[in-house]
Amino acid sequence: MVVDDKYAKIWISDGILFFVYKEIYEIDRQMAKYIVSQRLRVQNEKSFPIFCDFRAVTNAHKEARDYLALEGSYMTKALALLVKDEHSMAITQLYVKTSKPDYPTKVFIDKEEALSFLKDFK
Template identity: 35%
Template sequence: MANFEKEYEKSPIKTDCLELYLREGILYCIYNEVRELDLEKARICVQDRLNYIGEQVYPSLFDITQVKHSTKEARDYLADEGNTGVAASAILVTSPMVKMAANIYIHVNRPKNPTRMFTSKEEAVQWLSQYRA
């Protein structure tokens, strides 16, 4: 149990949409495989995240490598009210299609907090570190 306590600040959880855990002041949100992230699923994911963090605000790494597509309504929601509790967002991508969608999200939807896209988890965490409380 001692190793677990050192590795995580809060017990990890898995929901229907996400795996969530806190490590060194950064919230990790790993999306499960999703064919289409629509507004309803986006709202569920945000609610799961808010239930996990309570009133806290964290720099957050969003691993969307398993998300195949997202709707405009979902992106609009996530860029604005869906960003509650997020100090900064690092979006982890791998495929060219997901990379294109993340670029659209950042440049067209214009999230209300600092947001960058990464293909390296280590670089994403390094960038997010500057936003820790």
């Protein structure tokens, strides 16, 4: 199953759930809830390591980030976040450190490194 809607393209390949955001200026809590519902639809009650390409997102409200990190993390074995540059990486790493997710989470600029990290969690 592939979900390709206005916010993201989501699919499973080789034991990893791929989540690629489309160009979004700002994610709010309502959008975050919808996005998570689409991800869970693809997962069909199975946990996966998740590759999340966040490069096309400019900003996310704090309420949206909190939702995605807490309630929105259901069925997540591990998370690799792909960001576009060092600045985005520093900000995202700080958020990950302070939100303390219950699953292994790392931030990357390189897609292959991100996928390599997830292989141990299949």
